[in-house]
Amino acid sequence: MKEVTIYCDGSAIGNPGPGGWGFAILIFQNRGGRTVEEIGGFEKHTTNNRMEITAAIEGLKKAVKNSSVTIKTDSQYLVNGISKWVYGWERNGWKTSQKQDVLNKDLWQELMKVSADLDVTWEHLRAHSGITMNERVDQIANSFARGEKIKLFKGSDKDYKAFLESEHKSRPASGAKAYSYISMLLGKIETHKNWADCEKRVKGQKARFKKVFSEEEELAIKKAWQREK
16 A cells, blocks of 8 residues: 655635645655655635645545545644544534534535545644644645745655755745734734744634735735624
């Protein structure tokens, strides 16, 4: 059985707004070594959660049947949805416990379909904790959401580290470093200079949070969240 690891992420500016998804798939070869391929995509108007699910769907489409796949993501919504919630939703005719239509039903059903012939393990990662591959797919998703050009890798993992180092040096600082982090808890929006402060506020809470890359994006997200309150 072929072993596959997929890192995936999604982003939507304004949530809803222009969105992007990205993944990096690592396939272990029988003869030793691994191949790596990065892929990303764009949607004109979408949500962060839809992009998270889409990234996983597109990643799993690249895995061959009967593969053993590990999906690594910082989206608890994605991990809990596909490993726990979908079974209850399906039994209840795709209704929540409050008898409401399940959001993103079309994508959950597609995700169940593409993973049916695979042995999939879902692994949640802590966001922005310095995991190279997780930071990379975050960069891919955000670049597509913002309409920025980004060079994607395909080849041997032996060349991947050098590629990432080259990309890091060639991209402007704003493309690699967050301008700020925004959180909304109990209807109150706050801006944080770093992820540690944002995480301290939202950890364990039913809160929204977002990494942003410019003052303009920060203002747009704040306005969007204010309208949704």
